[in-house]
Amino acid sequence: MRKTVVYAALLxxxxxxxxxxxxxxxxxxxxxxxxxxxxGTAGGAATADAQAIYKQxxxxxxxxxxxxxxxxxxxxxxxKYSKEQIATLLSNGKGAMPSFKGRLSDTELGAVADWLAAKx
Numbered sequence: 588m589r590k591t592v593v594y595a596a597l598l599x600x601x602x603x604x605x606x607x608x609x610x611x612x613x614x615x616x617x618x619x620x621x622x623x624x625x626x627g628t629a630g631g632a633a634t635a636d637a638q639a640i641y642k643q644x645x646x647x648x649x650x651x652x653x654x655x656x657x658x659x660x661x662x663x664x665x666x667k668y669s670k671e672q673i674a675t676l677l678s679n680g681k682g683a684m685p686s687f688k689g690r691l692s693d694t695e696l697g698a699v700a701d702w703l704a705a706k707x
Contacts, residue, residue, distance in 0.1 A: 592598050637702035644687065653706065657676060665704040674700035 641649075648658035655661070664673060666692050680686035687696060 599667065600611070633698045634702055636695070638697040640699050642661050643697075644691070648684070661703060661706065663706055665707040668704070673703050676687035 645658075647655060649661050650656045653661040653664075668676070674696055676684070677691070677699060678686060678688045691699075
């Protein structure tokens with residue numbers, strides 16, 4: 588009986604931590620289309636958008652400063668993965684990381700992939 592309660596508590600904690608990584612973004616992006624339409628400086632706007640997307644979708648698992656936690660450290664993600672590999676991971680998910688295909692647009696996925704690929 589005691590083992591059943593312990594296992595149930597562990598299963599609940601695990602499911603809670605995994606669901607926190609996959610929270611749905613219900614707020615619209617703050618600057619949707621600024622960099623994509625050519626308005627302003629593309630590099631600065633894309634970086635700001637990528638950081639906002641990260642804060643809305645990734646911070647709960649990867650931390651405020653990309654230091655990791657439930658998910659891995661991303662501070663030097665660009666040293667380990669190419670932009671294309673990062674985009675694939677974001678789109679398809681891997682292990683406990685959820686897929687963001689359908690939650691984020693291709694433009695948003697690309698902006699985050701570019702931003703993380705620059706972290707070396």
